[in-house]
Amino acid sequence: MTQQQVPTLDIRRFATDKDNFVAEIGKAYTEFGFCGISGHGIPDEVVAKTYQAIKQFFALPTEVKAHYHQPGQGGARGYTAIGVEKAKDSKHPDLKEFWHVGRELDGPAPHPSLYPNVWPVEVPEFKQATSALYESLQSLGCQVLEALALFLQQDQSYFADKVNYGNSILRPIHYPPIADTSTQSIRAGQHEDINLITLLVGSHESGLEILRRDGSWLPVTTIEGTIVVNIGDMLQRLTNHLLPSTTHRVVNPAGAAAGQPRYSIPFFMHPNPDYVIETLPSCVSEQNPNRYPEPINSNDYLMQRLEEIGLLKKPKY
């Protein structure tokens, strides 16, 4: 049994101690696929206001929330109810409901998958709060990608024109108290994230665990103010698994804690929908031959993956 913990790094060192920071973040991701980021400068207030707004929304009656489900979009915007999403290959749906906030657009959508946002009129602060957090996380995500670009021997700005109209999603999640403790479902079944990187605004409740290479589950304990950033499948694919997308899950709490709800807010950072993911030559070697000789368009990849997790129905033709 390993006692190791996911490391936490202060992102301010990217400006003051660049080479060491890049080496350390690269090592954290190579080993764990996860890293805590502190010193990010996102005010507590921005996070607190979002938690307040989402708690108000999830407390609304089921039929009011259901009104914000957008049919045919694979849950891309608005509300998705409990029982819809399940981890790939799992028989049991997750015990969670969530809302998706997408990129706010100034003009016409640069790609049809960039749907307009919907906002719950019942919670007037929701739009302002979640949009502020979205912007902050997008900009923090860009900094993490700059460091990773250097680690991958690319220019620091390598990802800039690949994420500038990315279909990134802020996903406030509510895991209700566990009503039936004999349930076969867990809060979030083991899975890998689909996107480039995920920034997780710390839940105060425990439950998140990552799968170590030795097959053991390691609980991720979030230090107050730290944002947990992990690698998703798209970046794993681009880097030919040099940066691994680590399996993780959210387990049901035992005892009295089962009666407590859990809230969390992941931000899934996506590339531009027309970006083609093609293995980076710097990540291919004799020991690590290219696992993905066929490049794939990131929106096609996303659609394929949304079907697998129950968010998109397979077309009937």
Ligand SMILES: O=C(O)CCC(=O)C(=O)O
């Ligand atoms: O709620 C959490 O802590 C993690 C959620 C998660 O892994 C996901 O939604 O992909």
Ligand SMILES: [Fe+2]
């Ligand atoms: Fe996840």
